[in-house]
């Protein structure tokens with residue numbers, strides 16, 4: 001299907017967001033062709049930043065959220081209509097700075113939603129300040145002498161918070177990334193994909209990731225093994241990409257609603273969800 005929109009693309013030439021956007025389009029198209037996904041049942045949302053424009057460039061139902069709140073917005077949509085496939089696109093600053101509590105609680109609740117983080121390790125849109133994932137020593141607008149802080153580890157954070165699908169991809173490995181997105185879209189529960197997305201203007205990490213990443217699936221990693229996933233998440237000398245961990249657990253909406261679909265109940269919009277559930 002045609003996922004193009006008429007919006008003019010304003011990303012810098014060579015930005016890693018292009019690879020991410022095209023990989024996501026391929027993943028959706030392939031799943032639609034395979035009959036595994038209905039594009040009309042999808043809702044996407046983004047935070048604020050260069051990554052936020054992704055929703056302008058995808059011909060899917062979309063909602064521009066507040067900084068760090070895209071995962072919470074799509075969670076609300078999922079609770080109102082559990083038949084939807086919901087996806088949040090967030091930046092590293094957006095997800096792990098402004099919105100970190102929302103990421104932790106989405107994982108803890110096993111919210112049936114996909115969170116895709118454009119991790120360029122920099123605040124791109126605001127022109128180059130350090131973020132929670134910036135390397136120690138990163139020189140940017142707010143850290144001209146180099147960041148004195150250690151970077152946060154997003155995979156360990158989500159694993160420790162209870163995420164049931166934890167993956168890392170790299171825009172320079174497009175085919176592999178498409179495969180991860182397809183699996184994440186089909187996962188029932190909280191699916192987290194941290195995407196290494198170089199910002200060519202403020203933090204060009206292409207050659208670093210080309211030289212240092214390797215694919216977990218090539219080394220026989222077992223994604224059912226939590227301890228192995230944890231060990232891989234902590235690895236820093238080489239950078240593993242792939243599916244670290246996947247497990248099936250009841251989702252938040254399964255436990256809260258069972259077979260109830262609040263959006264199908266013809267109630268006035270002001271009806272509180274607690275009222276609908278208590279009438280079940």
Ligand SMILES: Cc1ncc(C[n+]2csc(CCOP(=O)(O)OP(=O)(O)O)c2C)c(N)n1
Nearest residue numbers: 048049050051067091092093094123124125
């Ligand atoms: C609550 C709030 N704080 C700060 C800002 C300013 N702001 C807008 S975009 C942005 C940086 C976003 O960086 P990131 O989430 O990493 O996305 P990127 O631009 O790198 O894709 C900031 C700090 C804001 N809009 N709202």
Ligand code: SF4
Nearest residue numbers: 012015050124199200
């Ligand atoms: S500033 Fe960086 S992240 Fe933003 S569009 Fe340009 S290259 Fe991409």
Ligand SMILES: [Mg+2]
Nearest residue numbers: 091092122124
């Ligand atoms: Mg960023």
